[in-house]
Amino acid sequence: MTTFDDRMKEAFDEMAVPAGLNERTLARIEEMRASVEAQAPAEEAAQSARASEAQGAVVRFEDVRPAAPRRKAAPRWAFAVAACMLVVCLGIGFTSWWNRPAAYISMDMNPSIELAVNARDVVVATNAINEDGETLLASASLVGKKCDVALEELMQSEAFAEYAVEGSYLELGVVCDNEQLGQRLMGLCEAACATAPCETACATASEEERLAALDSGMGVCKYRSALELVESDPSMTLEECSHMSMREIREHLGYDDYRGSGHGSGHHGQHSGRSA
Amino acid sequence: MRSSKDIEAALETHGATVWRVCAIHLPFHDAQDAYQETFVKFAASDTPVFEDAEHEKAWLIRVATNVCKDMLKAHARKAVSLDAAEVQLPESGDVDQPISRTQEVLDAIRDIPEPARTPLFLSVYEGYTSREIAEMLDSPMGTVDSWIARGKKKLREALS
Numbered sequence A: 001m002t003t004f005d006d007r008m009k010e011a012f013d014e015m016a017v018p019a020g021l022n023e024r025t026l027a028r029i030e031e032m033r034a035s036v037e038a039q040a041p042a043e044e045a046a047q048s049a050r051a052s053e054a055q056g057a058v059v060r061f062e063d064v065r066p067a068a069p070r071r072k073a074a075p076r077w078a079f080a081v082a083a084c085m086l087v088v089c090l091g092i093g094f095t096s097w098w099n100r101p102a103a104y105i106s107m108d109m110n111p112s113i114e115l116a117v118n119a120r121d122v123v124v125a126t127n128a129i130n131e132d133g134e135t136l137l138a139s140a141s142l143v144g145k146k147c148d149v150a151l152e153e154l155m156q157s158e159a160f161a162e163y164a165v166e167g168s169y170l171e172l173g174v175v176c177d178n179e180q181l182g183q184r185l186m187g188l189c190e191a192a193c194a195t196a197p198c199e200t201a202c203a204t205a206s207e208e209e210r211l212a213a214l215d216s217g218m219g220v221c222k223y224r225s226a227l228e229l230v231e232s233d234p235s236m237t238l239e240e241c242s243h244m245s246m247r248e249i250r251e252h253l254g255y256d257d258y259r260g261s262g263h264g265s266g267h268h269g270q271h272s273g274r275s276a
Numbered sequence B: 001m002r003s004s005k006d007i008e009a010a011l012e013t014h015g016a017t018v019w020r021v022c023a024i025h026l027p028f029h030d031a032q033d034a035y036q037e038t039f040v041k042f043a044a045s046d047t048p049v050f051e052d053a054e055h056e057k058a059w060l061i062r063v064a065t066n067v068c069k070d071m072l073k074a075h076a077r078k079a080v081s082l083d084a085a086e087v088q089l090p091e092s093g094d095v096d097q098p099i100s101r102t103q104e105v106l107d108a109i110r111d112i113p114e115p116a117r118t119p120l121f122l123s124v125y126e127g128y129t130s131r132e133i134a135e136m137l138d139s140p141m142g143t144v145d146s147w148i149a150r151g152k153k154k155l156r157e158a159l160s
Helices: A003-013 A021-056 A076-099 A131-138 A147-155 A158-163 A179-193 A207-215 A220-232 A238-242 A246-253 B004-025 B028-044 B053-078 B100-110 B114-124 B130-137 B141-159
Strands: A103-108 A112-117 A123-128 A169-176 A199-205 A265-267
Touching: A003 B100, A003 B114, A003 B141, A021 B004, A021 B028, A076 A123, A103 A147, A103 A179, A103 A207, A103 A220, A112 A131, A112 A147, A123 A131, A131 A158, A147 A179, A169 A179, A169 A207, A169 A220, A169 A246, A179 A199, A199 A220, A207 A220, A220 A238, A220 A246, B004 B028, B004 B053, B004 B100, B004 B114, B028 B053, B053 B114, B053 B130, B100 B114, B100 B141, B114 B130, B114 B141, B130 B141
Parallel strands: A169 A199, A199 A265
Antiparallel strands: A103 A112, A103 A169, A112 A123
16 A cells, blocks of 8 residues: 555544534435425325315306397498408418417437427427437428428438437427327327437327426436436436436436337337326 | 435445535535535436446436536526636535545545546546446447547646
């Protein structure tokens, strides 16, 4: 053993846990335990109350029709102005309806991106969730295209090919409140995944999960996997996971389905949110 | 949550190691917070189930390192200079931290860039191999070797 090593060991040998720190740590943990145990009965009572309310709920309707007012005949020009205004309003309304996202499709591999889709399956906006996502989106012009065309164009781009190599893992997530639209988009995603050269999966997710995922710098599918990893291994953090690829996260979780198993695809999470 | 008995046993068995990991990263008072936070995380979850004491220790070292890194990042965001709090004189009455030799080594280690500190400590003091350290910290073995080599060189220069 060298003098240097001796010196290091002596120095560290002298480092003891400060007096009282273990006692304070235990006290804090026991406070936490008491708090958890105190909340448990309150939560059970709240759940029971909600169940009772649901059973006893009664829906009431009231139908009140006001008397139709008597009108004087309006001048003709007023009708023309009204017609023009109606057209303008309809136009504005249509534009805003057309551009309003009715669903989101997230794509996580590394890169992570998100497509906003309207009720007619048209991509109305795109969002790069990470830097690689920016590179991917820069390679294709997707806004204004039907979702299936957009996905196909994306997955056939050179930029996508650099990431989607054998061994990588791609997951598409559909976030949509409308069941019919959601199912249709899931079908499109599955069809797109069938041609990908890597392992794929598709899933549905809730808006709440989507927002939480974006806050953490991830697409919703990667976020879900990251939560699973952090839950099983508290030494991992969400931030660490946000810098990992889907394959890396799944490797940590112990999934080996990515190892050269070809073009298989998984389909899970039909109902919004995985079971806990 | 883990039982009080398990938590007390972990504090008794691994407390000193966790303390050293926290102390090489953070000033005295922050190190205490990091120490508590590490054991709170340990207590809060029933998983993982540890195969043996060494597995438990490795897990605690990794968690402590991550907690310290998070606190260092938080400090950096607030632009709080750790140098201002660097002189870790224990509060009066707390005689568990002899100053001169330990402080000298601590100061030297804290001058080493952050990713290298834990591997250096684990190699020089705890006696872990590069492979074991690489597995524990989920880093490539070559990187761990490099950190340890550079860290030892810097320490020798600082302490000579």
